[in-house]
Amino acid sequence: MKLIKIKEGKAEILVPDPKSYEIDGKFDPSWAPVFYNPKMTLNRDLSVVVLSVLKPKKIVDALSASGIRGIRYFKEIEGVEKVIFNDLDKNAVELINKNIELNKVKGEVFNKDANALLHEIKADFIDIDPFGSPAPFLLSAFNAVVRGGYVAITSTDLSALVCSSKYSARRKYDIYCERLSFSRELGVRGLIGKAIREAAILEKAAIPIFSFYYDYYYRVFFKVEGGAKRADNLLSKLVYYYECPNCGYRERSEYYERIKCTKCGTLMRVYGPAWGGELYNTDLVSDVKNKLQSNFTYLPVYNHVTRLVSTVENEAMYTQPYYKLDFLSSRLKKNVPAKNKVISCLSDASNTHFDNVGIKTSKNVEEVIQCIKIN
Ligand SMILES: C[S@@+](CC[C@H](N)C(=O)[O-])C[C@H]1O[C@@H](n2cnc3c(N)ncnc32)[C@H](O)[C@@H]1O
Ligand SMILES: [Zn+2]
Structure with a gap:
């Protein structure tokens, strides 16, 4: 070799x-x-x-x-x-x-x-x-x-x-x-x-x-x-996540079943069983961020790691999965609004490291849709 x-x-x-x-x-x-x-x-x-x-x-x-x-x-x-x-x-x-x-x-x-x-x-x-x-x-x-x-x-x-x-x-x-x-x-x-x-x-x-x-x-x-x-x-x-492919309405349940959307009657898509709790221990995330800055500035991809950990720190408080703005906008036949505008409209929301056009929030899909409509 x-x-x-x-x-x-x-x-x-x-x-x-x-x-x-x-x-x-x-x-x-x-x-x-x-x-x-x-x-x-x-x-x-x-x-x-x-x-x-x-x-x-x-x-x-x-x-x-x-x-x-x-x-x-x-x-x-x-x-x-x-x-x-x-x-x-x-x-x-x-x-x-x-x-x-x-x-x-x-x-x-x-x-x-x-x-x-x-x-x-x-x-x-x-x-x-x-x-x-x-x-x-x-x-x-x-x-x-x-x-x-x-x-x-x-x-x-x-x-x-x-x-x-x-x-x-x-x-x-x-x-x-x-x-x-x-x-x-x-x-x-x-x-x-x-x-x-x-x-x-x-x-x-x-x-x-x-x-x-x-x-x-x-x-x-x-x-x-x-x-x-x-x-x-x-x-x-452990839960099953459901989403309506037609209107974006979501549900979660501990059971696997074929269910129709209560908003529009379309058969919902399902994923599970999947973990429904926190993805992070928030104390650990802040300790990691501090350690990174105090001891690890020499890391080969320090800037990438710092960016990732900062985004994770902001989104860690939201336990429900992110909302994908392009998906929801296309259901409404609307252009995708600026992400920052939707985040400030919701007031309780952040970016997510999972997706560039995704946001995390504790609000429900109807509230997110409302903010997309007015932006
Ligand atoms: C993705 S590489 C590991 C990379 C390494 N951890 C790193 O950070 O660079 C996976 C390794 O697992 C070894 N491997 C595959 N199956 C294995 C098994 N059943 N038991 C032990 N080693 C195995 C392969 O030979 C290979 O070297
Ligand atoms: Zn629906």
Whole structure:
């Protein structure tokens, strides 16, 4: 394997030389023998900051590839005592060993199926960063985390979660998946719902504390508490979201049913079961924002991370999914009004990081429509 040295955050690591794996002058990270994707730098940057607030001591980077993630956690977060690296691929394991030596990381490296490893060890933070769906690793990740610890998952299979294929959503996440105007938020709610159900099997409660969408993936951090009652309480907040494709009217219910819009009689579209509660712990979000400004201005994509966290901070107080202004305006056969005008008309509303033409508010759809009409 031809390698080059790159720097990301405080880590300097060896990765496959993209030039050696180009096809027709193009390169995709999945074509190299070991995966390293610079497009995931924001995911790793923000994870470093979130973990610096959560303060785990023992970390499992269950799908490590080059090892960049675990190495950065060790070097950039105070108090991390040990990182366990793992990858099923032998080339990856060879590279992880080189990279942890280069970065003087206190770690252990395994060459196992992640699910097997996660049934053998315990830690207070488990990171699941797979190709595509994290669903096959959820049960074992919740098994490996100690009570009071944390699990973070990445999902790059947005097409399943936002219902490009309803069959794949059903297979991987047990979701009835129809496209609603706010599907991009429903995707992360569906993913969280699935995680909560997997943790509940083990009588654990997986509480989402920081969730975001970026570019082509979702990332969710969970605090994991023990106890059947706590798990039951989370399960009681799983809901089905309904939206009328004709007039935009919405409902939510704990039941799956085929219902007609009470405003215009059209059959409503449905998505669920999905998490109906908060996507963030607001104290954690403000701690992350403060930490970012005080300790992490060196991050490779600091400006992007700051912008994302600021938007998340503003929208975190609104628990119902965003309203998509272009969708609602086209129902009214109106041009899309300036977003700022709708936000000030509602007085209790914000931007959302999920969608450039979306707004978050605690007001109902009729009030939003009213503000679109007069702007
Ligand atoms: C998306 S990459 C990980 C990227 C890495 N976390 C990072 O931040 O750069 C997924 C990795 O999982 C490994 N993998 C796939 N299936 C696995 C399994 N069942 N158990 C362990 N590793 C697996 C692949 O070899 C690949 O290196
Ligand atoms: Zn309707």
